[in-house]
Amino acid sequence: MSSTKLVCIALVSLVFGQVYLVASEETIAVCPTNFTQVADKCLLVDGSWKNFYEADRHCRSLNAGLLSISNPTEFNVINEWLPIVAPYQPEFWTSGNKLGGTSDYYWQSTGEKALYLPWQTGQPTPTTGDCLILLANVNMTAEGTTLSEHRLSVRNCTKWVPHVCEAPLQIFKTQLCLNTTAFFEAKVPA
Structure with a gap:
């Protein structure tokens, strides 16, 4: 009896063209609008000067967080x-800080303890603050101004600095679907 119902449902679906055949399937990863894929992250530099709290709030308004660094390759x-x-x-x-009375640094954007900390020479100096910035030394020569590699440095969280927001890659599964009357491509969240 149940096989009879199954056959009837299949026939009705065929009549109304609702049986779809997935011809191909592909998973793609894209960044949100205005973000750039860098390593396995989507990053956005915001040149407006904000303190740590305002910068964090700005990134969160974009469904992102301040930058975190997890390994040397990414760095x-x-x-x-x-x-x-x-x-x-x-x-x-960056999202690095030791707010809340802890002696360890954490990435606020991920909630994880900061295990990889590529410090600027002479850092960390906890007496200068509780938040982490990426800092490059400015080298001025006759040929022009250059910046050294950015490295982590401790700053007072109320200092005004530009910031980098990070968002996760958005993963989509693209399916090429066929039915008896239509040919279309659909993007569905993975």
Whole structure:
């Protein structure tokens, strides 16, 4: 009896053209609007000067968080990208901080303990603040001004600095679907 119902449902679906055949399927990853894919993250430099709290709030308004750094490979790619998008900017807020009375640094955007901390020479100096920036040394020569590699430095959280927001890659599954009367492509969240 149940097989009879199944056959009837299949026939009705065929009559109304509702049986779809997935001809191909592909997963794609894209960044939100205005963000750039850097390593496995989507990043956006905001050159407006904000304190740590305002910068964090701004990133959150974009469904993102302040930059976190998880490993040397990611750090190197970010350092290659920063001089391209902000060639004369020596400092940026990250999500790193030790707010809340802890002696360890955490990435506020991920909630994880900061295990990889590529410090600027002479850092950390906890007496200068509780929040972390990426800081590059400015080198002025007769040929012009250049910036060294950005490295982490401790700052007072109320200092005004530009910031980098990070958002996760948006993953979509693209399916090429066929039915008896239509040919279309659909993007569906993975």
